[in-house]
Structure formats: C-alpha cells, structure tokens
Amino acid sequence: MHIKIKILFIFFILFFIFVFPVAASEIQQIAFVVGQSSYQVNDQIKPMDAAIFIENSRTYVPVRYLGEALNARINWNQKTKTVTLLLNNSRVDLNIDRKIITINGQTNQMDVAPVLKNNRVYLPARPIAEAFSFKVKWEKESNKVVVLPLEKPAETKVLSETTNNSKESESEETTLELKINEENSITKATVTAFQQINYKIFKLTAPDRLIIDVQDIRPGNLPPAVIVNFEVVSQVRVGWFSNNPDVTRLVFDLNKRASYHSYLSEDKKSLTVEIFTPKPGEENLxxxxxxxxxxxxxxxxxxxxxxxxxxxxxxxxxxxxxxxxxxxxxxxxxxxxxxxxxxxxxxxxxxxxxxxxxxxxxxxxxxxxxxxxxxxxxxxxxxxxxxxxxxxxxxxxxxxxxxxxxxxxxxxxxxxxxxxxxxxxxxxxxxxxxxxxxxxxxxxxxxxxxxxxxxxxxxxxxxxxxxxxxxxxxx
Ligand SMILES: [Zn+2]
Missing domain, CATH: 3.40.630.40 (Zn-dependent exopeptidases)
Incomplete structure (x- = not known):
C-alpha cells in the first residue's frame, strides 16, 4: 500500500471511530445547506472542514458528517472503495462511482453515485438518509436538505411546532408501500398508502416510461430504485417530486412500448397498475x-x-x-x-x-x-x-x-x-x-x-x- 494512501486510510479510521454524535432518538431535524461548511442538528450548529455541494441535482455531504448527523457508524474499505454505514439494525453499502445502494443486502439503483473528491468521500444525502428511514425534504428557496426522523410521532410533533408546518405532524401515516411482480409477461405493481390515493398516470417516450404521480403522499420507506428486469419493466424509480404539496413520483422504466391498466381498491388506499405489451390484431377490440x-x-x-x-x-x-x-x-x-x-x-x-x-x-x-x-x-x-x-x-x-x-x-x-x-x-x-x-x-x-x-x-x-x-x- 502506498504510504499516502495508508495515511489516508488511518485518517478515515480515526475520524470514524471518534465520532460521538447526538443520540438518534434526540434528532428532531438535521439540515445541510449547499455551499456551507457547517450543518445543523436540532438547534446546534456543527462545523465541517468541507462544504456541501450539488452535482446532478443531488446534494452531496461528506460521508463523515452525514454519518455523524444520522448517528450511523461508518466503515471505509480503501481497497474496494466501499463505504458501509450501520444504524440500529440497518446496514447500507455503497461504492465510489457506482450508482448502487445495498440496503440490508438488497441492491437498488441510485440516480447518482458516491464520489471521491480531494481524498474525501461524499455521499448523496437523500438515498442514504432514506435508506435509514429518515424523511428527506429539499427546501429550494434556502438550498437546504432537511432530514427528519420517521419513527417517533412525539418528535415530529415538536418539529411541527417549530416549523409551523402542519404537514410534518402526519408522520409515517402518509407514506407508501410498493409491491411489484410479474405474471404471464404482465408486470403488476401495487402501491399502498395509509390514506386514500389520488394519482395521475401517464406515459413518456424516448425512453419509454410510465409515470405515476401520487398526490399528497411522501415516498416514505420506498427505496430510490427497484430493479426488476421483467419483460416489460426494467426498474421502478421513486422520487419525491414535490414537497408543497407532496407528490411522490414512480417512474417505471420500460423495455418497450407498453399499455397499462390502473385501478384503485374499493377503499382507494391501494393502487394497482398492470403494464403489458398490447397483442397484435386488436384493431377491433x-x-x-x-x-x-x-x-x-x-x-x-x-x-x-x-x-x-x-x-x-x-x-x-x-x-x-x-x-x-x-x-x-x-x-x-x-x-x-x-x-x-x-x-x-x-x-x-x-x-x-x-x-x-x-x-x-x-x-x-x-x-x-x-x-x-x-x-x-x-x-x-x-x-x-x-x-x-x-x-x-x-x-x-x-x-x-x-x-x-x-x-x-x-x-x-x-x-x-x-x-x-x-x-x-x-x-x-x-x-x-x-x-x-x-x-x-x-x-x-x-x-x-x-x-x-x-x-x-x-x-x-x-x-x-x-x-x-x-x-x-x-x-
Ligand atoms: Zn346502472
């Protein structure tokens, strides 16, 4: 191992071991502001020795500070250029320059990759925080990524008082679940929410995609991407398209032109979409x-x-x-x-x-x-x-x-x-x-x-x- 790399490796290890962040249960809100060399946990300002930046519309935070903020343990493997984050019972594995995220052994696609800049690892904040079941909000006006815990309604209530935003108190009650499978070449995806679903569905071409915009609901625990490699659908990407009002966007990447059929369950809390290639000779259907x-x-x-x-x-x-x-x-x-x-x-x-x-x-x-x-x-x-x-x-x-x-x-x-x-x-x-x-x-x-x-x-x-x-x- 080259001496400089070796020192760098030790530097990483030392940084990660001597981190004593705020206990996770006390986190009410974490804020990262683009361009700033500090971040905020609750009311505390924490200095950083590097700035947060945006690339490909994603906010990157140095791995050390993201881990510190989330109260996650970090392991860095210099040889394989992989980062492992551990929090509670969850494990997230990432690779430099690779757009994949492995959450508890399940690999999904991200739209951006972790990067190494000036010998420092930067991670896209959203997919990592969401992998640990945090909610992530992008505040466009202030160039700010806000990370909020999901699990404790009491804490989110505190937050709603401080931000005066009643939507924050909805907690996980408004989040989504996604099930997807394939039967007889038909991809069937079911999105379930804790409230009635109001949605828009439409197709886009070049490349072929089917888009579902779910109104007034956040992505919740949905991973940023689910690779399925079915006959018609290659993967589903999930994004928080807008946060005022909340719109969760599901993008089905299609391998070919497809038709779809969507319907809500009787209680309107479950949306099913079937995606398939139309059969020839249906001119008189x-x-x-x-x-x-x-x-x-x-x-x-x-x-x-x-x-x-x-x-x-x-x-x-x-x-x-x-x-x-x-x-x-x-x-x-x-x-x-x-x-x-x-x-x-x-x-x-x-x-x-x-x-x-x-x-x-x-x-x-x-x-x-x-x-x-x-x-x-x-x-x-x-x-x-x-x-x-x-x-x-x-x-x-x-x-x-x-x-x-x-x-x-x-x-x-x-x-x-x-x-x-x-x-x-x-x-x-x-x-x-x-x-x-x-x-x-x-x-x-x-x-x-x-x-x-x-x-x-x-x-x-x-x-x-x-x-x-x-x-x-x-x-
Ligand atoms: Zn009738």
Whole structure:
C-alpha cells in the first residue's frame, strides 16, 4: 500500500471511530445547506472542514458528517472503495462511482453515485438518509436538505411546532408501500398508502416510461430504485417530486412500448397498475363495461335482483358471442368488484379500443316505467375534429344498437338519447351506454332474472356491435 494512501486510510479510521454524535432518538431535524461548511442538528450548529455541494441535482455531504448527523457508524474499505454505514439494525453499502445502494443486502439503483473528491468521500444525502428511514425534504428557496426522523410521532410533533408546518405532524401515516411482480409477461405493481390515493398516470417516450404521480403522499420507506428486469419493466424509480404539496413520483422504466391498466381498491388506499405489451390484431377490440359492482349494486329490483349481477352476466355472454366471431373483447370488470367510472373509460383508452359499450339496466321510482334505451354523449360546441367524428360515430352505434335491442327483446322503444355520462364522455372511441330494460319494473325484473332473456340481451348487443363494425368497414 502506498504510504499516502495508508495515511489516508488511518485518517478515515480515526475520524470514524471518534465520532460521538447526538443520540438518534434526540434528532428532531438535521439540515445541510449547499455551499456551507457547517450543518445543523436540532438547534446546534456543527462545523465541517468541507462544504456541501450539488452535482446532478443531488446534494452531496461528506460521508463523515452525514454519518455523524444520522448517528450511523461508518466503515471505509480503501481497497474496494466501499463505504458501509450501520444504524440500529440497518446496514447500507455503497461504492465510489457506482450508482448502487445495498440496503440490508438488497441492491437498488441510485440516480447518482458516491464520489471521491480531494481524498474525501461524499455521499448523496437523500438515498442514504432514506435508506435509514429518515424523511428527506429539499427546501429550494434556502438550498437546504432537511432530514427528519420517521419513527417517533412525539418528535415530529415538536418539529411541527417549530416549523409551523402542519404537514410534518402526519408522520409515517402518509407514506407508501410498493409491491411489484410479474405474471404471464404482465408486470403488476401495487402501491399502498395509509390514506386514500389520488394519482395521475401517464406515459413518456424516448425512453419509454410510465409515470405515476401520487398526490399528497411522501415516498416514505420506498427505496430510490427497484430493479426488476421483467419483460416489460426494467426498474421502478421513486422520487419525491414535490414537497408543497407532496407528490411522490414512480417512474417505471420500460423495455418497450407498453399499455397499462390502473385501478384503485374499493377503499382507494391501494393502487394497482398492470403494464403489458398490447397483442397484435386488436384493431377491433371491444371494451364491454358491466355497470356498477362490488359495494355499488346499481339499481335493485322489487324482488331484490341486483343490477350489477345482471350487467356482469350479460357482458360475459356478449364476450362469448363475440369471441365466436373472432372479435376481441376486454371487460372493465371480470368479477363482483368496484371499478371507478374514469378507470372504466381509462382502460378502454389505454387499450386503444375501437368500441366501448357500457351495459346497464334502467330504474325509476315509478315501477310502471319500462323499455329499452341507448345513450351516447354529444356536445355540439366541441371544437376538436376527432371528437366531433367520435360523437357522430357514437350516435351511429347507438342507433344500430337500439334497433337490435328492439328486434331481439321486443320491449318498449324509449329511443336513443344524449347523456353526459362519464364513461361515454371520457372515452376516445365510439361509446354508448345501454339500458336494456327496467329492473325496477316487476315484469322486466322477472325477465332479467331468467337466463334465456339475459342471453337475448347479449345476442342483441353482440349483433349491434357486429353490425356497427361492418358499417365502418364498408365506409
Ligand atoms: Zn346502472
């Protein structure tokens, strides 16, 4: 070993052994300010013999002071150029110039690497602090990284008084968990929070990415990156996109163009996204949307027949008939589960479906009300040409569908009507909502309870779809 390196090694060892920082339980807040040669633990200013700097949008802190501030023990291996930090029962391993972080033996990717400058090791503050379950905030105005403990609500309460920021008292109650796996080439990721999830999802290209912005929730214990190397998804990166308000951004790095389908659990605390490559030949994909489901029964007939059950049964029958004609379908729900209105239209949009048919049974407080109607969305002030065309085609589909329903069912003709229903308004393709019969009417509920009649409805809907496809091809 070269003598200079040897001295340096000893220097590191000495520094790390004789560090007696504030006990972790007493830490309320640690602040590192870019450009300053000091840092702050609670109200105490601690001097440093090096300054904090920013590189690649990440704040770097000398390893010694970061370890000291977090109350972590540090081991430096000069030969392998690796740093190990130990705190409580957690161990974090890092390598100089390598963008990987190993947390308790599990390796994840970082967007920046630890660096060696003037014989001194600098670490990016955020991933290290987050690896030890600290919360990290970036205060842009003051160029400050603020590190806060997660575990003790009492301490965060103290902090909220000093910072006058009520959000700080939310503690880990607002943090996320992520589960990700692959089944039949479909990547399935579930994000769970302790509160209802409000999110935005969108795709970006060059390179292909799927982005989920989770509103008003922090990344919590999520690692900065999870490498999965699935068929469609290579890794998921997690960042605290904004802190006022909080936005956690999940970036799914894709190996190829992909479609997705996202939906919330009934309590809205769990978000699932399925990412997959669309199959070829789906130019005539029909999305069938059985109305209601789960906690939402839809209308209930005088004898207790639930609309959600009739809708699902009819949709499955339509699917079967269309499959026999080699027409591909997708159902917005396959079982008795709750699906939000925008998730229904969103699914059809993401699948680039060519037709959307929402299946419902009508209801009215007047039990005499009966008959068949089909709804579509029409808004004449619409400026966009493709939307005007879509509305025209929706109307055409509605007319063809109504005619088939009347032919097959022989119920009263209530006509084709315009309506501002979310599922037909927010879809990008010709979309209609079928109200085949009145479940609130004694006679029609009785019909809907019978299999042969539900099969008739399915035949009518399937024939309406087939007729529409034929007219489109003929144009
Ligand atoms: Zn309904």
């Amino acid at each position: 029909v999305v069938l949307d059985p109305g209601h489901g789960g906690s939402d029964p839809g209308a209930v007939g005088p004898n207790g027949l639930k609309e959600k059950d009739v809708n699902l049964d009819v949709a499955k029958r339509v699917k079967e008939i269309l499959a026999s004609q080699n027409i591909k379908t997708a159902l917005t729900r396959e079982g008795d589960n709750y699906v939000g209105l925008y998730e229904r239209s969103g699914m059809a949009n993401n699948l680039d479906a060519s037709i959307f048919v929402s299946i419902h049974m009508n209801a009215h407080e007047n039990r005499d009300a009966n008959g068949t109607s089909v709804f579509y969305y029409c808004y004449y002030n619409e400026q966009k040409a493709e939307e005007i065309v879509r509305q025209e085609k929706s109307k055409e589909l509605a007319n063809i569908m109504q005619q088939n329903l009347l032919n097959f069912l022989g119920l009263k003709d209530r006509g084709v009507q315009q309506a501002n229903f979310a599922v037909v308004r927010t879809t990008n393709m010709p979309a209609i909502l079928v109200e085949a019969a009145f479940i609130s009417n004694y006679t029609e509920e009785n019909l809907l309870a019978q299999e042969y009649f539900r099969q008739k409805i399915a035949q009518a809907i399937a024939q309406g779809i087939i007729d529409f496809i034929i007219t489109q091809k003929a144009q």
